[in-house]
Amino acid sequence: MNSELIDQLSNQLGANGLPYTIPIHPNLVHLTLGLFIIGITFDIVGVIFPFQKWVFKSLAIPVERSSFFDVGWYNMLASSVITFFTVGAGFYEMMLAKPPADVKSAWGLQAMETMLWHGVGGVLLLTLIVGMTVWRGLQRFVWSKEADRQVQLSYLLMGMVIMFIMFLHGTLGAQLATEFGVHNTADNLLRLGKP
Numbered sequence: 001m002n003s004e005l006i007d008q009l010s011n012q013l014g015a016n017g018l019p020y021t022i023p024i025h026p027n028l029v030h031l032t033l034g035l036f037i038i039g040i041t042f043d044i045v046g047v048i049f050p051f052q053k054w055v056f057k058s059l060a061i062p063v064e065r066s067s068f069f070d071v072g073w074y075n076m077l078a079s080s081v082i083t084f085f086t087v088g089a090g091f092y093e094m095m096l097a098k099p100p101a102d103v104k105s106a107w108g109l110q111a112m113e114t115m116l117w118h119g120v121g122g123v124l125l126l127t128l129i130v131g132m133t134v135w136r137g138l139q140r141f142v143w144s145k146e147a148d149r150q151v152q153l154s155y156l157l158m159g160m161v162i163m164f165i166m167f168l169h170g171t172l173g174a175q176l177a178t179e180f181g182v183h184n185t186a187d188n189l190l191r192l193g194k195p
Contacts, residue, residue: 018096025093028086029173032079033166036129039075039136040159042068043151069150073140080133087122094119099180107172111180114172121169128162 046068099111109117135155144150176182 018093023093025086025089026173026177028082028089029170032083032086032129033170035075035079035082036159036166037163039072039079040156040163041072042075043072043136043159044156046072047149047151047153047156065148066150069140072151073136076129076133076136080130083126083129087126090122091119094182097176097182099176099182103180105175105179107175109175111176111182114176114180115182118169118172118176121165121172125162125166125169128165132159132162 046065049063049065049068094115097111097115099115101111104110105114107114132155135158136151139152139155140150144152
């Protein structure tokens, strides 16, 4: 790439090192997390619904088991779609990152190693979430189309495993922001000596 173009871009970057005010990736990450967790949670509630049906009746809440599975499906589908944008924004923002080279994270990793693992983890999670959505779609529209319970227990267990991977992956992302100051607007303003 032409070095003059890179210099022009560098002059237009804000205090967070990005050409826009607020980093996009962290916001999309929380949307991905929320949609995925809500999807799995509602599927779990749908599976255990016969055991807790009396709770809803005592609260006078009219609820059907299929409604929980509907919420689970649509949240999983939305999570799958938004994760493409989350990973794309993450890689774009990672390319513009200028972390300090002399700092190590709480896990003993340097900034470049942390970004590498976070990037690989993002692609892995994208693959897992899309795979879970396909699996969920097969359960909903093919395998359990006429069944009262739409999801398999193995699907729910895999969802819990993915949530744990999300926790580890999110910790790497948090280390990039807090320990390395990657695209952290307040941290960069303090480094520049501005209040």
